[in-house]
Amino acid sequence: MRGEHHYRVRTTWTGDRGTGTSGYRDYDRDVTVEIEGKPVLLASADKPFRGDPSRWNPEDLLLSALSECHLLSYLHACVTAGVVVVDYADDASGVMALDGSGGGAFREVVLRPRVTVADASMVEAASAAHAQAHAWCFIANSVNFPVRHDATIVVAG
Incomplete structure (x- = not known):
């Protein structure tokens, strides 16, 4: 497309x-x-x-966008690979460094998805699908810092 x-x-x-x-x-x-x-x-x-901590900030939104984009790309990659995902949760984190002159930039983001698949035979393909998801993620392809993955795959039941 x-x-x-x-x-x-x-x-x-x-x-x-x-x-x-x-x-x-x-x-x-x-x-x-x-x-x-x-x-x-x-x-x-x-x-x-000097912001309101009860509201979303740009840094929250950037991290959320990266996490959600990977999740959605990952689900698609799993469907393509015949992997049935039954649960997915990500505890993502990011590091932003200030430059001392009022600016700064994200240095890296680490996604920590915990994925549950339907069957043990799917674990290897589920793990490999993270690389495909990263390649497909529009947001990760748009940033100039590393987006790493520290995934855990478990089997349902």
């Missing part, structure tokens, strides 16, 4: 306390993220950057 897919999002700053950005401590980092037909996402900066 070839072609392009286009995406649209509206991000609106909602953190004006009445004086705009008159000073670094004079505004909230609250944001709404809206995509037509979907629930509004309440977002903010991460807490160390």
Whole structure:
């Protein structure tokens, strides 16, 4: 399949306390993220950057996107390989390093999926499917840092 897919999002700053950005401590980092037909996402900066820790932040969303993309690509890879997945959970983590001048970047993300397959004969193919999933994951192919996998495969029952 070839072609392009286009995406649209509206991000609106909602953190004006009445004086705009008159000073670094004079505004909230609250944001709404809206995509037509979907629930509004309440977002903010991460807490160390004066954000609201009860809201999603860009770093949370990037890590979530990588984890979900791998999961969905993995399920497809398993179907293709004849592997029946009955459960999947990922405890992903990422490391972001600040550069000292106000910027920074993610250094790496580690996905730790725990996959349960229907039969012991599927374990080897289930393990190999992670490489295919990584190759297919649009988000992992879009970032400039390593996305590693530390997967565990178990058999149901």
